[in-house]
Amino acid sequence: MADPVIVDAMGGDHGPAETVGGAVTARREHGVPVVLVGRAGEIRGELARHGALGEIDVVHAERIVPMSERGAAAAASADSSMRVGCELVGQGAASAFVSAGSTGAVVSCAIRGIGRAPGVLRPALAIALPSVTGGASVLIDAGATSDPTPEMIAQFALLGASYAQLVLGVTDPSVGLLSIGAEPGKGNRLTRRAEELLPGLPFRFHGNVEGHDVLAGTVDVIVTDGFTGNVVLKNVEGSVRAALTLVAEAGIAAPEALREVARRYDPETHGGAALLGLGGTVVVAHGSSRAPTIARACVVARDLADGGVVTRVRSHLAVESA
Amino acid sequence: MADPVIVDAMGGDHGPAETVGGAVTARREHGVPVVLVGRAGEIRGELARHGALGEIDVVHAERIVPMSERGAAAAASADSSMRVGCELVGQGAASAFVSAGSTGAVVSCAIRGIGRAPGVLRPALAIALPSVTGGASVLIDAGATSDPTPEMIAQFALLGASYAQLVLGVTDPSVGLLSIGAEPGKGNRLTRRAEELLPGLPFRFHGNVEGHDVLAGTVDVIVTDGFTGNVVLKNVEGSVRAALTLVAEAGIAAPEALREVARRYDPETHGGAALLGLGGTVVVAHGSSRAPTIARACVVARDLADGGVVTRVRSHLAVESA
Numbered sequence: 001m002a003d004p005v006i007v008d009a010m011g012g013d014h015g016p017a018e019t020v021g022g023a024v025t026a027r028r029e030h031g032v033p034v035v036l037v038g039r040a041g042e043i044r045g046e047l048a049r050h051g052a053l054g055e056i057d058v059v060h061a062e063r064i065v066p067m068s069e070r071g072a073a074a075a076a077s078a079d080s081s082m083r084v085g086c087e088l089v090g091q092g093a094a095s096a097f098v099s100a101g102s103t104g105a106v107v108s109c110a111i112r113g114i115g116r117a118p119g120v121l122r123p124a125l126a127i128a129l130p131s132v133t134g135g136a137s138v139l140i141d142a143g144a145t146s147d148p149t150p151e152m153i154a155q156f157a158l159l160g161a162s163y164a165q166l167v168l169g170v171t172d173p174s175v176g177l178l179s180i181g182a183e184p185g186k187g188n189r190l191t192r193r194a195e196e197l198l199p200g201l202p203f204r205f206h207g208n209v210e211g212h213d214v215l216a217g218t219v220d221v222i223v224t225d226g227f228t229g230n231v232v233l234k235n236v237e238g239s240v241r242a243a244l245t246l247v248a249e250a251g252i253a254a255p256e257a258l259r260e261v262a263r264r265y266d267p268e269t270h271g272g273a274a275l276l277g278l279g280g281t282v283v284v285a286h287g288s289s290r291a292p293t294i295a296r297a298c299v300v301a302r303d304l305a306d307g308g309v310v311t312r313v314r315s316h317l318a319v320e321s322a
Numbered sequence: 323m324a325d326p327v328i329v330d331a332m333g334g335d336h337g338p339a340e341t342v343g344g345a346v347t348a349r350r351e352h353g354v355p356v357v358l359v360g361r362a363g364e365i366r367g368e369l370a371r372h373g374a375l376g377e378i379d380v381v382h383a384e385r386i387v388p389m390s391e392r393g394a395a396a397a398a399s400a401d402s403s404m405r406v407g408c409e410l411v412g413q414g415a416a417s418a419f420v421s422a423g424s425t426g427a428v429v430s431c432a433i434r435g436i437g438r439a440p441g442v443l444r445p446a447l448a449i450a451l452p453s454v455t456g457g458a459s460v461l462i463d464a465g466a467t468s469d470p471t472p473e474m475i476a477q478f479a480l481l482g483a484s485y486a487q488l489v490l491g492v493t494d495p496s497v498g499l500l501s502i503g504a505e506p507g508k509g510n511r512l513t514r515r516a517e518e519l520l521p522g523l524p525f526r527f528h529g530n531v532e533g534h535d536v537l538a539g540t541v542d543v544i545v546t547d548g549f550t551g552n553v554v555l556k557n558v559e560g561s562v563r564a565a566l567t568l569v570a571e572a573g574i575a576a577p578e579a580l581r582e583v584a585r586r587y588d589p590e591t592h593g594g595a596a597l598l599g600l601g602g603t604v605v606v607a608h609g610s611s612r613a614p615t616i617a618r619a620c621v622v623a624r625d626l627a628d629g630g631v632v633t634r635v636r637s638h639l640a641v642e643s644a
């Protein structure tokens with residue numbers, strides 16, 4: 001049997017009432033081996049409700065990380081479901097960790113609790129942002145590694161392309177390097193060096209893309225450093241919110257009607273985030289996730305782990321010594 | 323008499339039909355000494371229409387830089403109104419240059435045609451972005467210097483604070499450092515170093531701000547490197563456009579009603595951009611500017627030049643050797 005996927009039973013807005021049902025569905029309908037971590041009493045109560053007591057293992061962890069808690073604080077407390085779950089992956093007892101908790105807290109716990117995968121220089125956070133064209137573009141790194149080298153950017157691009165294939169189902173993903181001009185050579189020192197490494201890698205390198213391309217569907221994967229990526233991610237959220245506020249204040253649309261557009265770009269609800277490049281895969285589900293979304297996150301985690309995202313990067317580690 | 327402000331007569335969507343009237347207004351109503359540069363015949367025809375022949379000097383330049391032309395291409399042609407105007411400032415014959423041409427082209431021509439001001443390490447582009455709260459925040463550097471040192475960031479902050487005072491009329495501007503977490507110490511190597519320099523400077527240092535603060539009115543000045551600033555500027559534009567497209571497609575508001583919101587964040591129409599830190603001030607007016615806006619840009623240019631933006635930076639050059 002494959003290594004299990006650990007599910008943070010306490011994460012998200014609904015806690016065990018939805019996460020346990022999601023884990024049960026992942027196991028029964030998709031054959032994902034799962035383990036639940038969190039307050040054992042509450043979890044067993046929910047398992048009983050689904051007639052799944054004894055079917056899914058439970059690991060007790062007392063503390064619940066609040067959605068508002070900062071990453072560093074979350075990572076510092078050893079007895080939370082997030083930290084305990086990540087430690088299980090770090091110890092090799094599981095292949096992946098799934099949580100509907102806050103992205104920042106999950107990333108901090110994962111970096112602390114799970115080591116780097118052999119050959120991978122640094123982890124990167126991949127987030128699928130919906131495009132106006134109806135598809136999605138993967139933004140990587142959205143905030144895990146703030147000062148990468150050009151070689152790390154090349155690895156992030158490989159991780160992002162694998163994510164686009166395995167999660168978004170794009171067969172031949174295009175990758176764009178986020179910069180400040182579409183022409184070759186435009187950018188800063190980091191992007192100019194990265195631009196030389198990317199054409200040699202196994203994906204369609206589109207060249208440079210710019211800030212206005214992020215939501216335009218120009219490419220399948222937008223690769224950048226974790227500083228710029230995180231600023232952009234939060235700027236997308238703030239800019240969309242500002243535009244909708246101005247529309248609402250102008251009285252040309254009702255706030256309720258605008259809420260669905262706002263939700264698409266809310267940092268807690270956009271379509272799936274994965275921390276790639278560690279000793280196990282970590283998937284962050286929507287904070288508002290119900291059981292079916294948790295089940296889907298477990299499938300994504302299993303697929304990312306089984307799909308050899310890290311193996312693909314390792315087979316191109318030539319970039320490391322370029 | 324003070325050094326004149328050079329006005330690019332050929333810049334913008336309307337050319338001499340509006341720029342010449344703007345220059346006449348700047349001179350007659352605001353006492354700004356102006357010189358017009360561009361196709362002398364066309365300019366004199368417009369001056370005659372305003373009864374201002376002989377009142378304002380004209381310098382001939384044959385070429386018009388199209389709005390779509392890239393910065394590097396624009397800067398390479400020596401006979402354009404933009405290049406000739408910037409050279410006049412560079413030679414010390416004028417204090418400032420005003421153009422309603424494309425921002426990228428003006429910046430490239432200005433960097434090429436005007437030298438750095440003594441003591442200023444690198445120029446920075448300041449742009450006032452409208453906030454949802456009704457005011458505006460100055461984003462600096464929006465794309466002039468892509469790999470600044472921490473000391474340059476400190477100078478950009480001083481330039482931005484002076485811009486907020488002189489142009490936006492903020493008496494005691496607050497400055498935020500764009501980063502990836504509000505807590506001190508969050509960010510990349512550059513922001514962590516810059517964060518140490520900013521508290522000692524003569525403005526209210528707010529601390530770190532994040533991507534969602536850019537349009538929220540959190541601070542009067544958002545300081546960042548020119549790479550991040552340019553990505554953010556274009557991302558604001560693209561994200562606002564994406565949100566409005568989704569609103570229009572959802573059928574909850576008519577596209578025409580949304581156009582005014584879109585215009586606020588269009589890169590060619592947002593409220594004023596200035597390239598600061600060179601041997602003369604450069605102000606980029608809206609591409610769609612009519613005469614009153616051109617006149618206002620001339621006043622801003624004169625005020626920035628007279629207001630001692632560069633002098634203030636120079637008096638704090640201690641940051642250079644920090």
